[in-house]
Amino acid sequence: MSVENESPRRIGRPRNFDRDETLLAIVDVFWRLGYNQTSFRELEAATGEGRQSLVNAFGDKAAIFEKAIQCYIDHRVNEVIELLRGEGEPLDRIAKVLARWEADAKAPDHRGCLLVNTGGEIGPKNAAIADRMANSTQRLVNEFAKTYQQAMKTGAIATKPSAKSLARLTVALGDGALLQARVSGDAAAAKQTLVTLAELIRSR
Incomplete structure (x- = not known):
């Protein structure tokens, strides 16, 4: 039987593979489970793609995680920055960020x-990820500092x-509150930390 006219077998991901949508699903898995507890089984279940398709698109697990971290930064970190640069009084914009963090904790x-x-899980073991995290933290500190400076100029x-000191404190307390909620499974303490921070800022 002639096979000359048969279509070649397609290998790898299908044509309707949506890279951005798939990467967001991957972010969600790592966000819930962490790096060490995430296997290709969880990634396959969340994305509906086979292991080979994921590897072809993003690389091995370490490479996939790096891309997921960058995707998170592009969406969540930039979202916070947009809130701080948005409309309204400076302290109201900061309050919106604290409310967003509280929602994440809850x-x-x-x-x-x-x-x-x-x-907390990987620390400085992965230099590329550590650099991305440090850069993101600095971006947040700088943006909070600008917003606090605006509040100072209006006398609020x-x-x-200093604005920079307040910015560092805000990011550090926010990080701590979210980590506490993650470890304890109880958002009450995290909420109280963020509420207290908001009250202290406005009472100055």
Whole structure:
């Protein structure tokens, strides 16, 4: 039987493979489970793609995780920055960010922040990811500092401590609150930390 006219067998991901949608699903898995507890089985179940398709598209597990971290930064970190640059009074914009963090702490799976979780799980072991995390933290600190500076110029808050110091404190407390919720499975303490921070900022 002649096989000259038969279509060649397709290998790898199908034509309708949506890279962005698949990567967002991957982010969700790592966010819930962490790097060490995530296997290709979980990634396959979440994306509906086979292991080979995922490897062809993104690389091995370490490479997939790096892309997931960058995707998280592009969406979640930039979202916070957009809130801080948005409309309204400076302190109101900061309050919106704190409310967003509280919502993350109260999520049913207490996922917290993927960057904070990764810092606790992997730390400086992966230089590429550590650099991305450090860069993202600095971007947040800089953006909070700009917003606090705006509040100081309008007289909404005192000029000491400095805007940069307040920014570092805000990011550090936010990270700590989200990690606490992740570890304890209880968002109550995280919520109280963020509420107290908001009250202290406005009372200055």
